[in-house]
Amino acid sequence: DTEVTQTPKHLVMGMTNKKSLKCEQHMGHRAMYWYKQKAKKPPELMFVYSYEKLSINESVPSRFSPECPNSSLLNLHLHALQPEDSALYLCASSQDSAGGPYEQYFGPGTRLTVT
């Protein structure tokens, strides 16, 4: 199974809402990632988890809060977002994050719209 799943596929939320994005992989990968992609732009790295610990935060605003409950799951908690946060949020996983470069497997993404 080389699939990374993400739920929900689409999410519309108001600026005062709290919501969560979920990501799951069963490839035994020990590194997981969150990316943000705006329309017609390349993906931008947000967070990297290595062995369930946050190893990289690319200066992401605190209204985005990642969580890695176990080696297969990755969440992104959203609170008080702004309309400019509307984007495709991509999750990825790889065998590891160091000693690579390792192929990253991406999920289909969650299309987030903030109203």
Add this chain to the structure above:
Amino acid sequence: LAKTTQPISMDSYEGQEVNITCSHNNIATNDYITWYQQFPSQGPRFIIQGYKTKVTNEVASLFIPADRKSSTLSLPRVSLSDTAVYYCLVGDGTDRGSTLGRLYFGRGTQLTVWP
């Protein structure tokens, strides 16, 4: 991290061979060259990776000259389904200089295949 430069767009017809060149003049000794493909509203997908000379897999070839300051992704006999954005990335993914699994996507090349 080495910066990459690719053409913004390319057009081809079905059945033709397509070559997309990427420039990475300041590539480091430990850097690998990796290509990803992305369809609209989907996550990127790994295509091929190489360090020097030529690498071939079932979908593409990667040509890297001796100075490694550029690389060429070759797609043989493209079809309409190859219409996508192609990203060239350079990095070593090792825990050196805090690269630690970071993937930095450049602007990518929009390949359009016509019937």
